Amino acid sequence: MLLILTIVVLFAIVLGGIIAVWYGINLYNSLIDLAERVDKHYADIDTSLQRRNDELDGVIAFAKKALDQEDMYVELARAREQASGAQTPGEQAAADQQVQQALMNFESRVEDYPDLDGTSEMFDQIESVKAIEADIQDKRTVYNDIVTRFNTRIKQFPHVVLAQQLGYEDKEHFEAEESARDAPDYEEKLGVAA
Amino acid sequence: MSASAVGYPNTGGIELAFTWGGAIGSGDATAVPASAVLESERGAGPVPTPGAATGLDPAPLFLFDTVFGYALLFLVGLFLVYTGFRKYKTSQLIANTPTQNIRSLAGGRAEIVGTATPGDDLVEKPISEGKCLYAQYRVEERRTIRLGKGNKKKWRVWVAVDEGEIGHEFYVEDETGTVPIDPTDVDLTVDDANTTRTTVRTDEETPEAVAQFESNRPDGQSESIGQRIVDELHPANISLRSMLRLYAIVSAPLWTLVSNVNPSKRRRRYTEWVVEPGEDVYVFGNAKEQTDKSESAITTDERLVMTRDEMTRRFVISDAGDEAGAAKSLRRQTPLWMGGGVLLSIASLYLMLVLLGL
Numbered sequence: 151m152l153l154i155l156t157i158v159v160l161f162a163i164v165l166g167g168i169i170a171v172w173y174g175i176n177l178y179n180s181l182i183d184l185a186e187r188v189d190k191h192y193a194d195i196d197t198s199l200q201r202r203n204d205e206l207d208g209v210i211a212f213a214k215k216a217l218d219q220e221d222m223y224v225e226l227a228r229a230r231e232q233a234s235g236a237q238t239p240g241e242q243a244a245a246d247q248q249v250q251q252a253l254m255n256f257e258s259r260v261e262d263y264p265d266l267d268g269t270s271e272m273f274d275q276i277e278s279v280k281a282i283e284a285d286i287q288d289k290r291t292v293y294n295d296i297v298t299r300f301n302t303r304i305k306q307f308p309h310v311v312l313a314q315q316l317g318y319e320d321k322e323h324f325e326a327e328e329s330a331r332d333a334p335d336y337e338e339k340l341g342v343a344a
Numbered sequence: 345m346s347a348s349a350v351g352y353p354n355t356g357g358i359e360l361a362f363t364w365g366g367a368i369g370s371g372d373a374t375a376v377p378a379s380a381v382l383e384s385e386r387g388a389g390p391v392p393t394p395g396a397a398t399g400l401d402p403a404p405l406f407l408f409d410t411v412f413g414y415a416l417l418f419l420v421g422l423f424l425v426y427t428g429f430r431k432y433k434t435s436q437l438i439a440n441t442p443t444q445n446i447r448s449l450a451g452g453r454a455e456i457v458g459t460a461t462p463g464d465d466l467v468e469k470p471i472s473e474g475k476c477l478y479a480q481y482r483v484e485e486r487r488t489i490r491l492g493k494g495n496k497k498k499w500r501v502w503v504a505v506d507e508g509e510i511g512h513e514f515y516v517e518d519e520t521g522t523v524p525i526d527p528t529d530v531d532l533t534v535d536d537a538n539t540t541r542t543t544v545r546t547d548e549e550t551p552e553a554v555a556q557f558e559s560n561r562p563d564g565q566s567e568s569i570g571q572r573i574v575d576e577l578h579p580a581n582i583s584l585r586s587m588l589r590l591y592a593i594v595s596a597p598l599w600t601l602v603s604n605v606n607p608s609k610r611r612r613r614y615t616e617w618v619v620e621p622g623e624d625v626y627v628f629g630n631a632k633e634q635t636d637k638s639e640s641a642i643t644t645d646e647r648l649v650m651t652r653d654e655m656t657r658r659f660v661i662s663d664a665g666d667e668a669g670a671a672k673s674l675r676r677q678t679p680l681w682m683g684g685g686v687l688l689s690i691a692s693l694y695l696m697l698v699l700l701g702l
Contacts, residue, residue, distance in 0.1 A: 153702050154694065154697040154698060154702050157693070157697060157702070158690060158693055158694045158697070161689075161690065161693055162686075162690055165425075165686060165689065165690075169425070169682070169686075172429060176429075176432070176433060176436065180436045180439075180440060183436075183437070183440050184440045187440055187441065187453075190452065191442075194450045197450070198448075284447070284448075285447065285448045288444070288445040288447060288448030288520070289448050289450075291445075292442045292443075292444050292445075292448070295442040295443075296440075296442045299439070299440070299442070
């Protein structure tokens, strides 16, 4: 009977050890997975920003061709340039805010030239930019969500031990100002009834 | 993308796994791919007292009274531990995946919440009346194993004889968009309201829906055991589920030998788990680019389809309606499965060693 109990206790210890090791491996993998998810969602935003910038290039190219006054589109061109140079989430959030503002101003001014050839085509492009902006807004929300999860997780026990070993630090949120979180109110700006 | 019916290959044989922690009752359709609920029942006549037969034997022991039986239980215990692992891991994956608006879904692992809506067509519910978007079902047969001296001790066993899933492609929509769902190989979790269980005896009238289900159900036994083993071992089919089906196929002849059914009182238990149209659902899987999408595809429903995520081997659909509910349900089950598995494996190891006379 002693032998049986010894074997059973040994088995329980081994099984407990296996579960503990598995738990440790799972903690590690989960943390790595979460960090990868943060990078993945950031890359998703980058892809959408690139699409948005390409569309903006189209709008600016049209403006250069159709409008003789440079000041009509210079603000938009500058904002576009600044958006290209933004590196960190914070810089990108600020640049996006400027792009949205510039696009809104540009659209408002173009309204004064209803007889220009191809105006409708350009407004289609502007609509496309606005759709991508909404997409970016969604992706930012998701990114901020997962960054919050990551930043919380790496401070929680027992993840904090592994996070320190892996050199993980807080990731940066997209820190847009509260007023910039909502899409610009184009209708109000253009004086159009919703 | 055309809608098509989906289904598991009919396992056909008799499968062994133990329900544990009320998993079936809680409506977890995937907690146990196949089940055999063991119930003890003392047969007529006196039952030998432990040690009374010879004065030396510690028997009768638990369940099968054989080393093989305890070895089987030992493995089942380890399987339960593994299932607990898997559920915990799934809850972690869910915790690492934020819910996205459907409008901005990008390809890859994703989770969404929204309202389930029909695609081209609904499917008939397998067991109960009416139609649904997607359903899983299990058919079990009650068998009796006689044990002990003079076969006076009986064990009643629910043995799964068939399980599967049916469903056409359906949609999930939120306030930003719609995405199609390809419901194949789903880890379905639904509450009791979406679970139906019916037990039918051959000497009782069979409900019409069940009779219709039985007449439409393919007969898994029509294919040879050898061919079914070859099918399950095909590299494209290998998965945990295929291993379970393989076990079922191989063990079926054994169960036929050790158990029997009274033809006049045969009992079959039918269980279904369904997703109803208009229900709020949570979906975790892979947002995959549609293979037949057009060049001009822009919206999510034109570009993507939610399928099983092959990297994590998960495709969770839950009527919990949000991430917290789905993850909570899985986390709650983890200690039950793992704890139950540890206790079962330790107890069966102990009893096996006692039987071996160490």
